[in-house]
Structure formats: structure tokens, C-alpha cells
Amino acid sequence: MKPTQFYPVIQTPDVGATARFYQTNFGFSPVFTSDWYIHLQSDTDPGVNLAILDGSHETIPEGARGTTCHMLLNFEVEDARAEYDRLSALGLEVVKPLCDEDFGQRHFILKDPNGVLIDVITPIAPSPAFAAQYNAEALPG
Missing domain, CATH: 3.30.720.120 (Signal recognition particle alu RNA binding heterodimer, srp9/1)
Structure with missing residues (x-):
């Protein structure tokens, strides 16, 4: 394909x-x-x-109509902190506040009107333990 x-x-x-x-x-x-x-x-x-x-x-096949599976949409952006401030100020439902993760992300998660999770991410340098798990060309930060 x-x-x-x-x-x-x-x-x-x-x-x-x-x-x-x-x-x-x-x-x-x-x-x-x-x-x-x-x-x-x-x-x-x-x-x-x-x-x-x-x-x-x-x-949609009949058996799947009207059903919702769990989904997470990732939006990679230049500045997750700025997007957090902007979207929070609009009153969107934040379900995970802005934080830095050892695996190399600054992110937060919110919900759309259907309950779909939206993860807004800026890559950052990971901790040394997680950095060792990346291919050299994919290492963020």
C-alpha cells in the first residue's frame, strides 16, 4: 500500500x-x-x-453506527504553554493540566464536545533514561 x-x-x-x-x-x-x-x-x-x-x-457498517471508540488526537505545536493559556481561557475542558514529561513532551489534554481527547504537545529534551530509547535522528529537544 x-x-x-x-x-x-x-x-x-x-x-x-x-x-x-x-x-x-x-x-x-x-x-x-x-x-x-x-x-x-x-x-x-x-x-x-x-x-x-x-x-x-x-x-458506516451497521454494527459500528453510532458507536464511539476511545481516540486521542495529537496536535504537535511550537508552544504548548501558549496554547494551554489560549484554550484554557476559552473555557475548554482540560482533563490533564500542562506538564513536562520525562519521555520528552510538554503537553496538556482536553476534550472535544464528543469526549475525544486532544493532546497538545511540544517536544522537549527527554530525561537521560528516555533519551537512550530514541533513535538518534528522532531525539527531541
């Missing part, structure tokens, strides 16, 4: 509200809009995409 694009699709009962959440708070704009599906693209990077799908739509 040679993928030409990869993006997550969030199943939800409220396509419009979910799309607006990502447009308002994360800088996405719609590139396709229907009543059951909205395809969003980052305003700053056209390679970053997210789709919102009505969870009861007939394109």
Missing part, C-alpha cells in the same frame, strides 16, 4: 457543532461540507486534515 493521505475521522451525532469546535479552537477550515460529513483542513498546513462524520450515516 502507498497511502496518498491519512487523516482521522470523528463519528458524532452533531457534525456541525464538532466541525465548529475544531474551526474555532484549532484553526481548521472546511474543504467539503454536507449535512453528514465535513472535511477540515488546517489553515496553516494543507497536509493536516480532520474529518467529521455523522455516526449514524449509512456509509
Whole structure:
């Protein structure tokens, strides 16, 4: 397989509200809009995409309609602290406050209107123990 694009699709009962959440708070704009599906693209990077799908739509196999699996979306940003301040001030539900992790991340986690977890991350230098687990070319910080 040679993928030409990869993006997550969030199943939800409220396509419009979910799309607006990502447009308002994360800088996405719609590139396709229907009543059951909205395809969003980052305003700053056209390679970053997210789709919102009505969870009861007939394109979803019957046994999976309306179901939600646990999902975590990672947004890597230049300054997680600044995003934490901005998104917290907007009243978004933060479920893990901003912190530095020994494995090489400064991050926080919040929830979207569907309960999907959103991890906002800035890579930082890991502790020596975790640094030893990275390939040299992938070592952050």
C-alpha cells in the first residue's frame, strides 16, 4: 500500500457543532461540507486534515453506527504553554493540566464536545533514561 493521505475521522451525532469546535479552537477550515460529513483542513498546513462524520450515516457498517471508540488526537505545536493559556481561557475542558514529561513532551489534554481527547504537545529534551530509547535522528529537544 502507498497511502496518498491519512487523516482521522470523528463519528458524532452533531457534525456541525464538532466541525465548529475544531474551526474555532484549532484553526481548521472546511474543504467539503454536507449535512453528514465535513472535511477540515488546517489553515496553516494543507497536509493536516480532520474529518467529521455523522455516526449514524449509512456509509458506516451497521454494527459500528453510532458507536464511539476511545481516540486521542495529537496536535504537535511550537508552544504548548501558549496554547494551554489560549484554550484554557476559552473555557475548554482540560482533563490533564500542562506538564513536562520525562519521555520528552510538554503537553496538556482536553476534550472535544464528543469526549475525544486532544493532546497538545511540544517536544522537549527527554530525561537521560528516555533519551537512550530514541533513535538518534528522532531525539527531541
